[in-house]
Amino acid sequence: MLQLKNTTPFQAGMALFPNEQGIDTLYITLKATFEIGKGLAVAAEQRPVVLADEYWGEPGVSSLKYASEAHLAKPATDVILVGEACAPDQRPISQIDVTVAVADRRKTVRVFGDRIWEGGLVGLRMTSPTPFERVPLIYERAFGGVHQAEGVALFEARNPVGCGFVGKKRKKEIEGMKIPNLEDPADLIGKPGDQPPPAGFGSISPAWEPRKSFVGTYDEAWQKKRAPFLPNDFNPRFFNMAHPDLVCKGYLKGGEPVEVVNASPNGPLRLKLPTCWVEASVQVMGKLEKPPLYLETVLIEPSASALCMTWRAALVCGKKAMKVEQVELLLQSLDVKGKAA
Known part of the structure; x- marks a missing residue:
């Protein structure tokens, strides 16, 4: 019987399903939660692995709060930030720039x-x-939206739950319309018809662009030759859920600098991100396999004083899938040197 032995102080999960090529693969997830205080420390209460998308409101008509962590690699x-813009010293202001920087990724939202x-x-x-003193950093407050025109739904494919999208509205219909709170400082809205990229730090829903463009082609040929597996033109970038500006060029290792301004x-x-050396050992038919764990997600939530790091390992099993006996997760070393300022 397959057993998961987790000797780390973190939360873990595993799942067995086909990879992009349709081959049964064991996916192992390890999620670490750190408390942000005067420094960083392993949180007493570890957050569980998220098994299904969690939205700010009703699914389909609101933005993602926490994306599912049960998926392919x-x-x-x-890099994802969940939180709000905060006026310094809680003194009301009319505008402020919020910046998130991790390693070589840096993004500012006005x-x-x-x-x-x-x-x-x-x-x-x-x-x-x-x-204002605080403004939620959610896509409902960024450019986007839907306009029902003559029985046809026009919408901003990058953010259909946002605001400011005028579609084919006339001047009288635009009067009184809300203008986005969140904007890209390099592409500010100047007139109602402007369509800048939606600004934000949160997770992108799977049905929104650019994620939707990576999902592949589900046509008659796929139905006959590939279903129920992913199409041949599926792009794994679909699983990158961060704003495109906050998707790293590769995997972070830990120890990279982190800066968050005006979100607390x-x-x-x-x-600095904690440096964790974590190891996965998988026993398959008496043979020991050690698939590497890659750091897939850095989630920063300043209002909750939390920082989460999630790793995933993938072991292609094929016909040996039912012969996996045990998965063991080990924490070889942990270096928490960061200091909050």
Whole structure:
């Protein structure tokens, strides 16, 4: 009987399903939660592996809060921030830049207070942003949305739950429309018809672009030759759920610098990722296999004082899938040197 022996202080899970080539593969997941305080420490309460997508509201009409961690392997590390923009010293402001940087990935989002389009003498104009202390960093507040026009749904494929998408609306319909709170400082909205990339730090839903473009072709040929396996043109980048600007070039190793600015009431966060040497040992028909664990996700949640790191190992089993006897996870070393500032 297959057993999972987890000797680490972290949460673990495993699943057996076909890989991109349709070959039965054992996937092992290890998730570590660290508490952010004066420094970093292993959290007393470890977060479980997320088995299904969790949304901010109703699935399909709201954005992802936590993406499922039960899937095939990612080809690179995702960096994800869950949180809110916070005014320094809790003094209301009308706009602020929030920055997240991990290793060589750096992204800044400009956060404005609430604004709408209003009529003017020469056309529509923005109202001044309303001062705020906190604004949720969710895609509902970034550019996007849906417009039902003459029985046809027009929508922003990169973020259908957002705001600011005018579609074919007339001037009178645009008056009073909400303008996105979250914008790219290099591509700010200047007029109602602008369509900048949605700005954010959260997970991208599987039905949104650019993830949707990587899913492959499910046509008659696939139905006859490949179903129920993934199509030949499936791209593993589909499993990278972070904003495209926060998908790393490869896998992070641990020890990389982390900086988060204006996303915590406690001020800027500067530290280094913990360096964890974790090992997976799999016993298959009396033979020991050691598939490498790759760091797939770095999740930062300043408001919860939490940082999570998730690794995954994949062992192609094929016809030996039912002969896997035991999976053991070992923590060989842990170096937590980061200090919050």
